[in-house]
Amino acid sequence: MKRLVEKHPLAIRWFHWLNFPILSLMIWSGMLIYWANDVYRVGWGKTTLFKFFPESVYKTLGWSQKLAQGMNWHFALMWLFVVNGLLYVGYTLVSGEWRHLLPDRNSFREALLVTLHDLGLRKGEPPVVKYNGAQKIAYTAVVLMGAGSLFTGLAIYKPVQFAWLTGLLGGYEWARAEHFTLTVGYVLFFLVHIAQVVRAGWNNFRSMVAGFQIVDAQHPAAGEPVPAAPARPFTPTLPA
Amino acid sequence: MDNTTDYSAPPLPTSPAGESEAAVAQRAASRSRRAFIVGGLAALAGVGGWRWLLTRPADEGTPWPFRRVLDANGRLSQAYFRETRLAPTFPKSMATTRQNGNIGLAESFVTADWRLRVQAYAPAGAPARVQEFTLADIKALPRVDMTTELKCIEGWSIKVNWVGARFSDFLEKYPLATANGREARYVSLVTPDEKYYVGLDLSNAVHPQTLLCYEMNGQPLDGPHGAPLRLVTPLKYGIKHLKRIGTIAFVDKRPADYWAEQGYDWDSGH
Numbered sequence: 001m002k003r004l005v006e007k008h009p010l011a012i013r014w015f016h017w018l019n020f021p022i023l024s025l026m027i028w029s030g031m032l033i034y035w036a037n038d039v040y041r042v043g044w045g046k047t048t049l050f051k052f053f054p055e056s057v058y059k060t061l062g063w064s065q066k067l068a069q070g071m072n073w074h075f076a077l078m079w080l081f082v083v084n085g086l087l088y089v090g091y092t093l094v095s096g097e098w099r100h101l102l103p104d105r106n107s108f109r110e111a112l113l114v115t116l117h118d119l120g121l122r123k124g125e126p127p128v129v130k131y132n133g134a135q136k137i138a139y140t141a142v143v144l145m146g147a148g149s150l151f152t153g154l155a156i157y158k159p160v161q162f163a164w165l166t167g168l169l170g171g172y173e174w175a176r177a178e179h180f181t182l183t184v185g186y187v188l189f190f191l192v193h194i195a196q197v198v199r200a201g202w203n204n205f206r207s208m209v210a211g212f213q214i215v216d217a218q219h220p221a222a223g224e225p226v227p228a229a230p231a232r233p234f235t236p237t238l239p240a
Numbered sequence: 241m242d243n244t245t246d247y248s249a250p251p252l253p254t255s256p257a258g259e260s261e262a263a264v265a266q267r268a269a270s271r272s273r274r275a276f277i278v279g280g281l282a283a284l285a286g287v288g289g290w291r292w293l294l295t296r297p298a299d300e301g302t303p304w305p306f307r308r309v310l311d312a313n314g315r316l317s318q319a320y321f322r323e324t325r326l327a328p329t330f331p332k333s334m335a336t337t338r339q340n341g342n343i344g345l346a347e348s349f350v351t352a353d354w355r356l357r358v359q360a361y362a363p364a365g366a367p368a369r370v371q372e373f374t375l376a377d378i379k380a381l382p383r384v385d386m387t388t389e390l391k392c393i394e395g396w397s398i399k400v401n402w403v404g405a406r407f408s409d410f411l412e413k414y415p416l417a418t419a420n421g422r423e424a425r426y427v428s429l430v431t432p433d434e435k436y437y438v439g440l441d442l443s444n445a446v447h448p449q450t451l452l453c454y455e456m457n458g459q460p461l462d463g464p465h466g467a468p469l470r471l472v473t474p475l476k477y478g479i480k481h482l483k484r485i486g487t488i489a490f491v492d493k494r495p496a497d498y499w500a501e502q503g504y505d506w507d508s509g510h
Contacts, residue, residue, distance in 0.1 A: 003256075003259070004254070004255040005253070005254050006253040006254070007252060017279065017282070021286055033395065034395070037396045039395075067394065068301065068504045069503065071393075071505065072302050072306040072309075073306070075313055075505070076309040079309075096250070129249045129252065158317060159389075160326070160474065160475050161317065161321065163326070163327065166328075172391065173397060176395065206272060206275075209275045209276060210272045210275035211271070211275065212268065212271060215254075
């Protein structure tokens with residue numbers, strides 16, 4: 001027996017899929033801006049492990065000599081990024097979706113078990129309602145990163161009008177470095193996210209487009225106890 | 241049952257258990273189809289929007305929708321702007337230099353012959369007035385010494401020690417920005433050869449940290465840094481710090497700005 005489980009509300013799907021091109025274009029335009037003063041690297045002293053970015057990267061991706069274009073995109077799309085982000089957070093609060101997203105005291109232990117499972121070191125995943133502990137932590141962290149990008153961005157966009165904020169973040173140069181570091185964070189998030197979505201398969205991917213996921217009726221329905229999950233007794237599970 | 245558990249999320253809504261497998265599959269297929277069609281159309285609309293944006297006629301070096309947004313951002317930040325918000329200042333010992341930008345400085349030039357030309361505000365009906373000043377006139381105004389951060393639009397910044405006269409002190413002594421009880425909206429600054437030019441809102445020009453500057457890091461300004469007199473305003477990117485001021489004009493129409501014409505933000509304010 002199969003059943004449809006309503007996984008992602010329509011609003012969340014729209015916020016998610018709008019955020020994808022908006023954030024991508026924010027990162028792209030940010031790189032056009034960064035090119036004009038590309039001072040960051042990974043390394044110590046005179047040793048550089050990786051420079052952001054080698055000349056070949058700019059060349060291949062066409063990021064050179066486009067500072068004005070980058071700023072113009074960045075300072076237009078910032079509005080969409082912020083509005084979409086605020087609507088998303090507001091929606092999760094009003095709808096109660098935040099209960100699925102906010103990590104609780106079980107989440108960190110659960111995240112460890114999930115990580116061990118994903119690395120092939122442990123059999124069986126912890127049963128979940130919608131998101132496992134690792135997902136809760138990741139999806140909450142990325143929202144906090146969005147807030148971080150907003151504040152560090154404001155601190156370098158209007159460093160005199162918001163001098164208190166710029167000062168709080170360690171000054172103009174630090175705020176710029178923090179803004180950049182958060183961007184590196186999004187790229188890392190994206191890589192893991194894509195890998196996990198591929199791994200989870202079509203049924204899971206479709207739920208972010210169409211909203212539902214098909215589950216086998218062997219999966220307990222609401223109200224049936226889940227064996228091996230004493231802490232979450234009244235919750236159905238989704239297949240991995 | 242464990243009552244000490246957290247705010248556990250409620251179970252997700254599920255279709256009824258009795259539904260036949262075929263009915264579930266059919267419902268899934270039709271919902272998928274609809275969702276992917278809507279998603280595809282939205283993606284196409286996005287691509288269309290992108291192409292529309294990039295093919296709009298340019299307004300000062302950038303497609304006009306971008307210019308509109310930049311100008312709206314500029315108006316918003318001017319509305320939020322307060323003269324009382326100051327750029328942070330630093331100890332003079334942190335000051336360094338980095339020379340950048342020679343536009344408007346090519347012509348050879350003798351400081352002793354230099355005069356600052358000021359076109360007074362002349363709204364409709366008021367007579368045009370031009371007044372000239374020597375460097376000594378500017379130096380006679382109260383001397384301000386400040387170390388602030390110069391932020392280049394490229395993204396780097398340095399601390400610089402500046403000495404000069406407040407633009408607002410200059411206007412207090414020579415009230416050239418007002419006429420017939422009205423005040424100009426904008427200030428235009430142009431190099432003697434008219435190759436470099438910037439515009440400022442008058443409210444930014446009269447901010448206490450906007451200087452007509454003649455000394456930098458303890459030395460009189462040298463040629464590459466804009467001798468004999470340059471604009472310094474930590475409220476703006478370095479592109480607005482016009483070197484070697486030739487003419488200042490007070491006007492109601494937004495003045496031409498060298499980098500804004502190349503597609504940059506006219507306001508470029510901090």
